[in-house]
Amino acid sequence: RALNHTAMDDTFGDDGSGSEDDEKESEAPSFYEKDCILFVIDARQAMLAEPAPGEPPPLTQALRAVAATMRKRVLAGDGDQVGVMLFGTREKSAPEGLQSFDHTFVLLPMAEPHAAVIEKMQNVAAGDLSEFGHMEEGGEPLVIESVLWQISMLFAHAKPKPGARKRVFFLTNDDAPCEGGDAQKRAAQRAADLGDARIWLEPLFFAPPGRAFNLGEGSFWREALARSREKASQHKDSAGAAPVDGDSVAEAAGALSIPIDVATCVCADASKLEARLERAQHRRRSYATLAFRLGDVSAQTLSLKMVTVLKPFRPPTKQQLTAESNEEVRRIACTYDADHGTSVGRDELMKALDFGGSQQVFEPFEVASGKVAESLYGKDEPPLVLLGFRPTEALKPHLNVKPATFLEPSETAAGSTVAARALVESMAAKGRIALARFRRQGAAQLVALLPQRREADPTDPAVTKLPCGFHLVYLPFANAVRKPELPPTLEPGAFSAPQLEATRRLVQHLTLPEGGAQLVAAVPNPASEAHFRAIEQAAFSEGASSALQQVKDGTVPDAAWLGEPSRVQSIGGFIAAFGVAQAVGSGGGGGERAPKRLKASVPTSAAEWSQMQAAGRLAELSATVLKEYLRAEGLTLGGKKDDLVARVSGHIQERALQDLNAPPPLALTGPADGGEPGDGPASAAAERREDTDGQLYTFAEFVEFYGEGKPSEKAWAKAKPQ
DSSP states (O other), X not given: OOTTTSOOOSSSSOOSSSHHHHHHHHHOOSSOOOEEEEEEEEOSGGGGSOSSTTSOOHHHHHHHHHHHHHHHHHHHTOOOEEEEEEESOSSOBOOTTSOOOTTEEEEEEEEOOXXXXXXXXXXXXXXXXXXXXXXXXXXXXXXXXXXXXXXHHHHXXXXXXXXXXXXXXXXXXOSOSSOSTHHHHHHHHHHHHHHHTTEEEEEEEOXXXXXXXXXXXXXXXXXXXXXXXXXXXXXXXXXXXXXXXXXXXXXXXXGGGSOOSHHHHBOOSHHHHHHHHHHHHXXXXXXXXXXXXXXXTTSOEEEEEEEOSSOOOOOOOOOOBOTTXXXXXXXXXXXXXXXXXXXXXXXXXXXXXXXXXXXXEEOHHHHHTTHHHHHHHOTTOOSEEEEEEEEGGGSOGGGOOSOOEEEEEOTTSTTHHHHHHHHHHHXXXXXXXXXXXXXXXXXXXXXXXXXXXXXXXXXXXXXEEEOSEEEEEEOOOGGGOOOOOOOOOOOGGGSOHHXXXXXXXXXXXXXXXXXXXXXXXXXXXXXXXXXXXXXXXXXXXXXXXXXXXXXOOTTSOOHHHHTSHHHHXXXXXXXXXXXXXXXXXXXXXXXXXXXXXXXXXXXXXHHHHHHHHHTTOGGGSOHHHHHHHHHHTTOOOOSOHHHHHHHHHHHHHHHHHXXXXXXXXXXXXXXXXXXXXXXXXXXGSSOOEEOTTSOEEOHHHHHHHHOTTHHHHHHHHHSEEO
């Protein structure tokens, strides 16, 4: 066992070698919630008619929206499967091993999108339709039943992971693909089979030329969508969770509660199509499922899942490739015993807590099995336990100690979705928050559950703007709350009338216009935009010589807007009223640029180093200069810049203290002493001392061998007198 040879942490979560994998394994839910999306686009001649003069035809709108969506998928790096199938084409095509049907063309098989796929979609959206063409009008009719059958075959061929969200986005302007009768019944049954296979149909219809899209009683799409949604909403996966994603219509609002009408299924224009497509395919990934007990051990327990509301959008990390095969270099980390160098396995790494000056050691299986937590909280204690309710006003903004987590209802425990929605509605109506004890992989913590009702998009009722659930707000403990001494509150009488009027004018003129710049999560990161555009240019083989599109930095103040006379006057009046000194800046207001700060000159002698240390200017030197000094003096180079500054300063002070305690140097010899100037101490012109080789030498000979300055003086001081 490696108990005495490996360092043990006291956090039960980070051993420095594989904690990230441990955490992922412990947090992995019983379902993956990956996306498997198929875009099914009508490519018949009717999709080429312009809905209005100057507006692109529906087919072009659909292809452009799909290309933009796939590009965002690549940049997000989600690793989901996306495919594109066209129907109503002249040619037919299907992946190898699948049956092909007339007038169906699989443009892109379902796979993870990449740069070549996006480039192909962009070429097709630009008008390159020669690969598939359009079916002839008046020829053999389109069999919509075959289209739906091809969809089910593509999903079976893609083999998505268990629990993945399988969705079909249908883009067409044909509201009657079947003439009724047996053909419509067979096609509606195929749509129901898709729902039975957990494949969700998302309608994205276009209005036919000159009339509204027919979704009335008895229409094909109304019957097909209703039967498919009803089948999909009845299924549960192996873990008991609904097969459809947490933000979909089926689980967030109830599949059958969304009406199938023109407002929810038909897109008015291209902008609405792209916006709705982006929102409909967006999802918040679940990363844990937890039980929520409503009181003591005898109370009802609901099932909730933790979802990521915001996902960090970071540039991908660089990968190292071998020069011979261009393959990715994979790094393998191992833990070794410090005494005899043998490899230490994960099962040999202990976990320990310091208690009373001694380490209380736990075996790995004790930590993995939850034995430590069971001893503190009990074996059957759920992660989330309700304690009571308080008014919403009791939750102050300063109590948010870290970003909140969002909890959604889950059907892991039957009936949890309905019960959780009822609890949210009641709490929101009464203005209450819930206080609960939350425990997950560590000590318990007090949290507040802030209810959030479901809110649909006012322009598109089929899209969920705000989902139903709870915001889990982490609350601080009593010893974590600071009580600073605040200055007295300024009263209105502390300001003069001109100062108040100047302040009102400043706020009035600098208020951003409605519908203008959105300051929260709507300004693109200019660094990320430039980074990804450079990668796109390389991936699409556009050549390094082609100029990159300039990225507009939305964080820079609008100089034209701020420079209007009324705003300039209000800013000047405010400065004059309060006597504020005019600041020198480089913002968009037109101020002069601040003078560039000069770099500190690099010291070249011990005296200059001492002067900089005494003046407190060592921090002005770069880390490279500080490391050069430490390297020359034989000191360690590790640490941050503050550590380097402290190490250099301490060494200079130590050297100055040694110089003060050293005996005063003797005068150097002159010609009268029988030596040359600078040969050595005056009283020791003829003195000889024993060097490390056992021979006797004069100081002049020491200088000749060791060199002038400190080296020879140190060697002379260490030498044994005759």
